[in-house]
Amino acid sequence: MLNKLLKYEFKSTSKTMIPLLLSTLALSILTSVIMTISIRNIESSIEENALSNVLMSLFATFSIFSLFAIFASAVVLTIFLFARYYKNFFADEGYLTFTLPATTGQQLTSKFISGFVWTVLGMITIIISGIIILLFGTATSGEVINKELYNVIGNILSELKDQVGTSNYILYITEIIVSFMVSCAYRLLMIYLAITLGGIIARKHKILSAVGFYILISFVISSLTSTVTSSMFISTFSVIDEDEIINAFISIPHRLLLFDIVLSAIFALAAYISNYLLLKKKLNLE
């Protein structure tokens, strides 16, 4: 049944998501082409003329707008996911969703998986767009890619690799990726939970209440997290003596990343379970 739900879920979300992500990529390519043309124009034109000035300012405006548009696409993606969750579960479409022969767990899991996949794909798209604009858009004439910037980034990374050792370096990257994924999952599930709370508890203004619940949950979690994190920091640093300082520089990021992963995973699980129980025991489509 979960397979069927997922198939249906991706069938309907991809109608919006794929064009959105592809147009974001296309826009970043277009922007980087326009930026390259502008840069070459600046380099080649020794004497200024009115036409090239107008053209330049047009190009600059376009680049700024398209950067905004790329970030806006992330916002649109997020809003689309949450609007869909609300509509499928708590608006009229809920009358079909909750009369399908699927368990509450299957319904929630299918929403989680599709939301997670699209969020991660969205993030990856934004990162790729950023790389395209930064590396290709700032290339000087005669080059396809900004070699200077490419070398700087490469040097920083290889320096870091030398300092901490290859195994630590690989571990860092793995930890960063895992922590990024887990925190995506956790944020997604938190907002789903807030929408469920709004949908189930509030009799009117369900969306507004969901926003309220989200602020409340975020506040509780951030105060919890900061208390736990600060006490962990103190306990970590208090045991370091001067001889261990180099080791500490390597081990502390590991600890912090691992700590972040565990904490986010706990919050994600807690959000999933409370959401599941609310949908199972308190569902009321009025």
Add this chain to the structure above:
Amino acid sequence: MENILECSNLFKYYSGKPALYNLNVSFPKGKIIGLLGPNGSGKTTLIKIVAGLLTPSSGTVTINGMKPGVETKNMISYLPERQYFSSWMTVNDILTVFNEFYTDFDIARARDMMQRLGITPENKIKTLSKGTKEKVQLVLVMSRRAKLYLLDEPIGGVDPATRDYILNTIITNYNEDSTIIISTHLIYEIEKILDDFVFINRGQIVMGGEVDRVRAERNISIDELFREVFRC
């Protein structure tokens, strides 16, 4: 005879106000039953609890001996009083959804009924008129081979010709073992197809019985009886 649906001591409150108040009722298998009551009497609340869309405040509901869950959703074909189509769907899309999710869905029958109604399967549902959307939903619901059909106000918002079509669809698609519960306040139109009826008011069952027996004993129609019982 075994009952398909049993409700005992059922209560449902909406922010403190009772919608169902100690409701006790059981419905036998193989009947077409009218769930009749004035506006706000609890008809929709009862149906939505049985369909699994509302959680009762207290009391129990069993469908074929089981509490609302995946098994009961497999047995129940529910026609809500609102439309649940996603905006992107074509008629074909929703047919596929029903065919994939419900093992008892007869897609050939549904396609046949759509064709006779002149509905093009490639059309987007949101472009159809309100009455046509209601027909699409009814075709979907009646094309399942369900044990229990819950039809909430199936003829509420449509013209008399469409009403005839809907009632006809219900009767012709009905098989002997299944039960149909029809909630409505348009009793005159519906009483000719009913076997049994229950009157519901203020969240409680007021009276009920076999349509023919009541007609014979009292020499009045159910519509007249309703007007008598619920006289304002």
